Amino acid sequence: MSSRTTAGRATDRDTTETAAASGPAAALAAAWIQNCFTPTDSRPLAFVRIGTGAVALLLWWSYAADLQAWFGPAGVLPIDTVRQWRSPAAWSLFDWATTPLLVNVLFGGLGLVFVLLFVGLGTPVVAPLAAVLWASLLHRGPMLAGPADDCLSILLWCLAIGPAGEHFSIDRWLADRAGRPAPVLSNRAGIAQGLLQVHAAVIAAAAVLAQLKGDAWWNGLAAWYLAAGPQSRASGLMPLLADSEYLTNLFTHGITLFEILFAVGLWYAPTQHLVARVGLVGWPLLGLLAGEPLWGLTLALLALPCASQRRFPA
Amino acid sequence: MKTRSFATVSAPTETPAARPLSERTRAVVSVALAVYLLGLLLTIVGNTGSGSSAVVRTVKGRLFAPWMVPPWLDLGFDYRLTYGMDDDADHSLEVRRQGAPNAAAVRLPGRLTGERAARWRRLARAMAAVDDADRDGLLAAAVGRGMFDELGAEDLIVSIVRTPLADRDGPPRSPATAYSARIRLVGGDVQLIRSEDRSELAPLVRPAAGAATEASR
Numbered sequence: 001m002s003s004r005t006t007a008g009r010a011t012d013r014d015t016t017e018t019a020a021a022s023g024p025a026a027a028l029a030a031a032w033i034q035n036c037f038t039p040t041d042s043r044p045l046a047f048v049r050i051g052t053g054a055v056a057l058l059l060w061w062s063y064a065a066d067l068q069a070w071f072g073p074a075g076v077l078p079i080d081t082v083r084q085w086r087s088p089a090a091w092s093l094f095d096w097a098t099t100p101l102l103v104n105v106l107f108g109g110l111g112l113v114f115v116l117l118f119v120g121l122g123t124p125v126v127a128p129l130a131a132v133l134w135a136s137l138l139h140r141g142p143m144l145a146g147p148a149d150d151c152l153s154i155l156l157w158c159l160a161i162g163p164a165g166e167h168f169s170i171d172r173w174l175a176d177r178a179g180r181p182a183p184v185l186s187n188r189a190g191i192a193q194g195l196l197q198v199h200a201a202v203i204a205a206a207a208v209l210a211q212l213k214g215d216a217w218w219n220g221l222a223a224w225y226l227a228a229g230p231q232s233r234a235s236g237l238m239p240l241l242a243d244s245e246y247l248t249n250l251f252t253h254g255i256t257l258f259e260i261l262f263a264v265g266l267w268y269a270p271t272q273h274l275v276a277r278v279g280l281v282g283w284p285l286l287g288l289l290a291g292e293p294l295w296g297l298t299l300a301l302l303a304l305p306c307a308s309q310r311r312f313p314a
Numbered sequence: 315m316k317t318r319s320f321a322t323v324s325a326p327t328e329t330p331a332a333r334p335l336s337e338r339t340r341a342v343v344s345v346a347l348a349v350y351l352l353g354l355l356l357t358i359v360g361n362t363g364s365g366s367s368a369v370v371r372t373v374k375g376r377l378f379a380p381w382m383v384p385p386w387l388d389l390g391f392d393y394r395l396t397y398g399m400d401d402d403a404d405h406s407l408e409v410r411r412q413g414a415p416n417a418a419a420v421r422l423p424g425r426l427t428g429e430r431a432a433r434w435r436r437l438a439r440a441m442a443a444v445d446d447a448d449r450d451g452l453l454a455a456a457v458g459r460g461m462f463d464e465l466g467a468e469d470l471i472v473s474i475v476r477t478p479l480a481d482r483d484g485p486p487r488s489p490a491t492a493y494s495a496r497i498r499l500v501g502g503d504v505q506l507i508r509s510e511d512r513s514e515l516a517p518l519v520r521p522a523a524g525a526a527t528e529a530s531r
Contacts, residue, residue: 062429076460089383206391214397230404
């Protein structure tokens, strides 16, 4: 574990010895402590911040042209209708935007916050603000939200927990100019990256469980339907898939296998790096095939910390 | 030129570590994380396409939804991608003036592409897939009302057109109307008249002469 200091390695050794001495419950506790409370380099979190900012701006932009058509006072999704549609526990800052100007101001503010997150200026304030404003936008029109929006929300909350602006940011540049000391391995970075790891595995597991309830994932034709979908960026594969049923089946079962190996492999030291790095390529490719390229990118971002450093030595 | 791998860049050996968290802080953070992870498990179990049990619904709804819904964390992540069924087909929204079949219609997403088009498709799919009586017609009425100015009329037909996915072996299937309703403004109130698909109606039964004779015995 090259990213950790002598103190970190001592923590690892102590927890491992405790685990060996006291059985499975203690082993679980030790693993918990090691995964959550080992000070960690926040550089991977900075990469996640930059990628998340870029994806967030693309998703934000997808609302821009139709903003008034959806959420304006004369739009097709009036607040009263949306309140009846969504969960009673939901609320949105956009509910109070009852004029076109207020809708534009709030939406423009969200765009500005995403730009600041991308460049890393005022990150400790900007990251939680981005998460709150993004959730507000989604609650204003929940029927418009897709899988990329969900995963972006998870990424933003994880960035709000960790010190995502300590590296590769304007915050860092300003701190260097002011002569402040370099960042240390951070406890909050460990927690944030642990949560990214948990969500990467959980999302892959939940997706594969949902898929396996459908016949198309058992009879091997799902890859064909994905390529034939209205948003797919892989319709060029269709002649190839039409020619060979075996190839279609291999694609389908390959996707299932990839998702299972990803969900499980993230938790074992020997496989963690490998599956995370395969995920950096595999999720965006699956996103293209499924017509959800930004969803694929968000899942790759969730896997990024595990691809750059080992997080859970089993 | 000497190059460094990403792993090397992200894992310097000389970086000093922050002071370890105190036992008390660890305990508080552990409890918070454990509660969140329990909530995460319940949101996944409670938000599947297969429905959820009453106990999961109640526990999640009373204890977790109040603080997991507002930050958009009450998510099932049931990304099935496709089952190759009607729900996965291309859905589009079509709005035109009532009684003017040749008049220009608004079609969305039409030629739009990317995530913007995907959002219109999701709206259309949500309108077509309503299985909750409280929500039935809610979106169609809102969309119709929002289009009155655009189309310069207060009596519109709002339809969802479903273009099925191409079968791998069979012939291409033609688009069909998955939902249709007439939306009009009457005395300041929006009125929705749902158009039933003829294929969903029972055929009119006219007993044949022979059958009538048989029955009369």
